[in-house]
Amino acid sequence: MPSRPRARAQDSETLDKVREIISEQLGVDLDKVAADAKFVDLGLDSLDTVEIMMALEEQFTITLDEEGTEEINTVQEAADMIAGLK
């Protein structure tokens, strides 16, 4: 795994929180939710995605616009989106 510059260190916290929320939604262990995993491969459908986005809004105290969330297909993309809003 390539080393990341210091600026991304905070993002790994965001990523882990996103992974946690998704693992809770799925009811699976955290280690089954890889950063590069696609929602569809994890077995998440559009209803799950709605709940995940709501949980992310609550967790990070942000508002996500629906159009933006439609383009989120992986765990990492969700984390990047949030990191971009903070």
Added chain:
Amino acid sequence: MSAPPLTLYKQLMREAKRFQNYNFREYAIRHVRDDFRRNAGLQGESAARELEHGRLELEKLRRMATGKHAMED
């Protein structure tokens, strides 16, 4: 196969999560989730009927949220 009404789902979930009482909250969330999944394949008239049912549920929950189950005091 038509897409599920995601906005209605989100609205219902918002209201369900407002219950202060843990049991009411969990029941409401599970109820919304189960209903949408069960009705996922519906088309035409039955889909329209369930959609209307969902909207009525939303109105009911919104009225309840201003009562004793409200999050806010």
